Amino acid sequence: MKMADSFFLCFLLFILLNPSSSLANHASELVNEVCVKTSNYTFCVESLYSDPHTPEADSYGLAVIAFRLAYINATTTRDYILKLLKKASSNSSIRRNLQRCASDYYKAVSAIETAYNDLNSETFFELADLAAVASRSADDCEASYKRTRNSPFTSLNKALKGLCEICVAISKRFTGS
Ligand SMILES: *[C@@H]1O[C@H](CO)[C@@H](O)[C@H](O)[C@H]1NC(C)=O
Ligand SMILES: *[C@@H]1O[C@H](CO)[C@@H](O)[C@H](O)[C@H]1NC(C)=O
Ligand SMILES: *[C@@H]1O[C@H](CO)[C@@H](O)[C@H](O)[C@H]1NC(C)=O
Numbered sequence: 001m002k003m004a005d006s007f008f009l010c011f012l013l014f015i016l017l018n019p020s021s022s023l024a025n026h027a028s029e030l031v032n033e034v035c036v037k038t039s040n041y042t043f044c045v046e047s048l049y050s051d052p053h054t055p056e057a058d059s060y061g062l063a064v065i066a067f068r069l070a071y072i073n074a075t076t077t078r079d080y081i082l083k084l085l086k087k088a089s090s091n092s093s094i095r096r097n098l099q100r101c102a103s104d105y106y107k108a109v110s111a112i113e114t115a116y117n118d119l120n121s122e123t124f125f126e127l128a129d130l131a132a133v134a135s136r137s138a139d140d141c142e143a144s145y146k147r148t149r150n151s152p153f154t155s156l157n158k159a160l161k162g163l164c165e166i167c168v169a170i171s172k173r174f175t176g177s
Contacts, residue, residue, distance in 0.1 A: 003054065029054070030062060037169040043162050044169075061172045063127070064119055070163040071112045074134060077156045078105035084152075101141035101153060108137035115167070127171035135164035 031054065035044035048054045051065045085098045115130040138157040145151035 009125060030057070030059065034062065034166065034169045034173070037172075038162070038165045040162060040165075044166050046076045047163060047166060059170065059173050060119075060122075063167070063174070064116075066163070066167045066170050067112060067116050067119060067127075070131070070134060070160065070167055071109070071162050072110055072165055074105060074108045077153070077160065078102065078109055078154075080154070081105055085157075100144045104137040104141040108134040111137070112167075124171065124174035127174065128168045131167035131171060132163045135161050135168075138164070 031045060031048050035041045035048070038044045047069055048062065048065060051069065053061060054065055055067060081098060081102045085095070085102055088095050088098055111133040112132045115127050118124070118130070120128055138160040141153055142151055143158045145153075151157070
């Protein structure tokens with residue numbers, strides 16, 4: 001074998017055997033790195049892969065995807081709560097809880113919107129904090145039903161918290177914390 005040939009063969013082997021140099025593996029490797037930092041790996045992977053761009057996304061692209069998922073979720077839940085509020089009974093305790101959750105979700109949406117704008121201008125330092133604000137809003141909504149233990153929003157609050165957790169994990173890649 002000629003010198004150049006064997007060199008090429010070594011190079012080819014290196015490419016094939018080095019998992020991080022393969023493009024296809026690289027994306028799932030990134031998702032894996034992010035998702036092991038969250039409390040529910042399955043939820044994280046499933047959520048991120050619900051977006052068709054996830055396999056090719058780099059860190060920045062994945063952050064955009066994660067915040068977009070959180071944004072869609074928070075706005076959908078907020079609008080659902082507003083709908084319930086509109087047709088809510090005159091029962092004041094029911095109305096009070098719905099109003100608190102509506103205001104929580106306004107706050108969550110606003111924080112995620114700010115994060116999204118930050119991402120657009122490649123400003124990364126407050127991303128994790130903003131995701132945490134949104135997550136705490138879901139906590140606050142859930143807490144308003146603590147005494148009566150009849151929260152109608154438990155699974156929705158959990159979903160937003162889970163999505164925010166993904167946002168936090170990705171955001172920390174930019175700030176190295
Ligand atoms: C984790 O997420 C999966 C998929 O969404 C869900 O089925 C499961 O119940 C979650 N596990 C916990 C402990 O919340
Ligand atoms: C997001 O929000 C929708 C509508 O409120 C909900 O049905 C869904 O389960 C939520 N979770 C995820 C992970 O998208
Ligand atoms: C209002 O709703 C709450 C929660 O469903 C219930 O416990 C309470 O008895 C209701 N109050 C009135 C005045 O109907």
